[in-house]
Amino acid sequence: MDIWRFEAIGTIWEIGTIGPLADGARDAVRETIDDFDHTWSRFRADSLVTALSEEPQEVPAPPDAAAMLDLYRELSLATDGAVQPLVGDSLSARGYDARYSFRDRGASPAPADWAEQLAWDDGALALHAPALIDVGAIGKGRLVDVVHDLLGSLGHAERLVDAGGDLRVSGAPVRVGLEHPFDTTSAIGVAVVADVALCGSAVNRRAWPGEHGGLHHVLDARTGEPVRTYASTWAIAAEAMVADAAATALFFDGGPAFAARFGVEWVRMTTHGAVEWSAGNRMEVFA
Incomplete structure (x- = not known):
């Protein structure tokens, strides 16, 4: 298999x-x-979500809006509001902003009524109050799917699309290590993926010091505080967007139920080093 490597969207x-x-x-x-x-990067001054944060308005719906925001609604319901798309200002307040300042300005909960402030359908996307959309919980997975499908339409039946560890494979199986969140030189297990997607998330990625302890990119939208119970998650699903969504949901209590509803296999590791997995999970976890 020929491998093309390049950098895009920060990975x-x-x-x-x-x-x-x-x-x-x-x-x-x-x-x-x-x-x-x-369209979706809150780190770009010329993006649609940046423009909406500066001037809330109704615009023609981007191609991915309905699919992603419908899934965000499911994520929000499953996690009791912990995961939702108006968490951008909360992340910026903790220092994960467009300038990558990593200067913590304190916790800033996201709007609990996000589904009333943000409206979407196949025709329009509307933001009714100032807020910064962040699709980080599922956006990279969605883009992996889009690129994967594009390559299929161009005649590449066997293909691998890997964006910083979020990947989708069609064709021959690929063996992937589950990186240990406390020791990036080792793995806690192995997944063999073929004709599916595998996505993972970890608190050691995009992490920085804060005034009151370590900070990272996985925030509870209800409080604006970083999650502390789980350190790393992995999820396998038919589509990368669903796997990415499940990997985010698994940092919260409602994650297993969300995964079960969408037929997702998963593994997660607590910050104390315990490992949990779904019934029927086929990923190998080392003893």
């Missing part, structure tokens, strides 16, 4: 195909990623 991508991708296919992938980033 390293690896795309594997049988034989090198043609220049036109590479251009199409880059354009697809940039279009998504130009």
Whole structure:
């Protein structure tokens, strides 16, 4: 398998195909990623979500809006509001802002009535009050799916799309280590994935010191505080967006129920080092 590596949306991508991708296919992938980033990145001054945060309004719905925000509604219900898409200002307040200042200004809960402030359907996306949309809980998974499907439409039946560890595979099985969140040189287990997606999340990624303890990117939207119970999660599903959503939900009590509803296999590790997994999970966890 030929591997094309490049950097985009702040992470390293690896795309594997049988034989090198043609220049036109590479251009199409880059354009697809940039279009998504130009719409949904809260780190870009020229993005749609940045513009909406500065001037709440109704705009034509982007192609991914309904799929992602419908799933966010399910995430919010499953986690009792801990995961929701108006958490951008909460993340910025803790220092994970567009400038990557990592300067903690304290906890800032996201609006509990987010589903009233944010409205969407197939035709329009509307924000009715100042807020910063953040689709980090599922956005990278969604983009992996979009790129995966694009490559399929270009005739690449066997393909691997890996965006910083969130991946989707069609074709031959791929063996993936489950990185130990406290020792990135070792793994706590192995997953073998074929014709499915695997996504993971960990509190040691995108972490920085705070005034009252360590901070990281996984916040409880209800409090604006980082989660402290779980350190790392992994989820396998048919689509990367669903796997990404489950990997985020699993930091909270409602995560297992969300995963079960969507047929997701999962493993998670607590901050005390205990490992939990779903019934029927096929990922190998080392003793």
